[in-house]
């Protein structure tokens with residue numbers, strides 16, 4: 001059987017010439033030796049023996065049976081060999097290991113086929129069968145699908161893929177898609193039948209994500225081998241379409257960046273309510289930087305800019321960077337410096353290979369200052385050192401712009417060497433809520449966009465809230481924006497003020 005294996009970490013390419021494809025025997029088809037198929041030395045009778053056998057009807061019947069056994073054994077071997085030969089000549093196999101980038105694209109593609117099939121069934125007015133299974137489409141819809149070329153996976157072993165859809169008010173909805181689970185399945189693609197084997201390795205798993213290694217193997221007739229590149233191209237295009245108008249969050253996967261979950265709907269900048277002027281300062285600085293590539297190149301200055309957002313937890317640092325990236329149509333490469341297994345070399349390497357149009361977000365930057373004794377309950381040690389972090393930030397200058405955002409809850413722990421210009425060009429404090437900020441968040445939650453809101457009443461309550469929250473200098477009753485948001489989600493406007501006191505921490 002011809003085996004096409006995708007080289008890991010590469011975009012899926014199928015060699016055009018068959019010479020580039022290694023030919024191996026199918027591991028599952030070892031030949032079977034049948035008893036009686038090998039001649040023995042006992043087959044040399046003496047004259048005495050032959051006379052006894054000739055005279056004895058039992059012996060001659062045994063010899064006859066043995067002869068038949070030998071012939072049958074030979075036949076069976078011949079059939080096996082012919083089967084293997086036919087398999088090798090007629091079938092072609094494509095392996096997609098889970099560490100390859102095409103793997104999630106392919107599963108997405110399968111899920112999309114299943115969804116499309118379901119839509120067809122509903123359209124055909126046969127929703128009762130559609131709602132129960134993607135594995136047994138009704139006859140009418142099956143005919144329509146066959147006519148259209150693709151029919152979904154024929155399977156009774158399904159796996160669920162759960163994704164979350166975020167609504168504009170911040171709530172999330174879980175969406176379930178059924179995809180082929182581990183096992184063997186069949187589907188039809190552009191009039192060719194393809195066998196799909198999804199195999200999970202119970203012993204090997206990805207140490208980073210804890211997900212077991214998997215391989216999807218597609219097998220079809222040799223003459224249909226050209227469908228594989230087409231199928232992968234379709235899967236890739238589908239993945240690209242999913243990203244349009246969305247922010248892709250990449251995380252480190254071993255030594256490379258991989259999308260983390262599905263692309264997220266861009267977060268509106270207005271949904272992150274910061275104290276007056278902060279968001280505008282950062283955004284205008286970044287926009288100015290992005291337009292000055294030539295200016296940097298002319299002066300031989302590395303084209304990079306570093307930002308530091310510091311402040312207490314839940315003040316909107318990460319959310320603001322997400323919104324900013326969405327606004328500029330950039331993606332995010334997210335890395336937490338206290339992450340297990342992250343070393344200086346790995347950090348340096350990762351910062352050197354960020355996907356284009358992406359903002360690097362280094363969270364918890366103070367983790368590199370903990371003198372490497374950060375030992376968790378399970379005894380792991382993170383090993384990014386302070387000098388390793390500086391090296392990685394200075395990195396090799398590339399033609400592409402490099403935008404790095406760093407966040408920390410402990411500005412006081414940072415070494416001045418880290419925050420010097422060139423490494424950090426703009427710092428902003430995102431603090432607990434100030435009165436005006438709390439007021440804006442309140443109005444955003446309960447104000448004019450909400451059905452039946454009594455605007456005058458909301459404005460009165462918002463002003464009252466502003467009087468309850470600490471002052472513009474960060475003194476008095478402190479509450480984080482995240483805590484306020486959580487509180488507003490749980491309470492009606494008036495009630496939320498009555499119960500606000502529980503939230504405050506004095507300082």
Ligand SMILES: Nc1ncnc2c1ncn2[C@@H]1O[C@H](COP(=O)(O)OP(=O)(O)OP(=O)(O)O)[C@@H](O)[C@H]1O
Pocket residue numbers: 271272273274311312313314315316317318319320408409481482483485
């Ligand atoms: N200024 C804000 N405006 C609107 N929502 C906010 C704001 N700050 C926090 N939130 C909400 O609180 C949650 C946590 O915010 P986020 O993770 O951005 O905070 P953070 O400052 O990055 O926290 P940490 O320092 O712990 O990483 C999010 O759901 C976010 O929507």
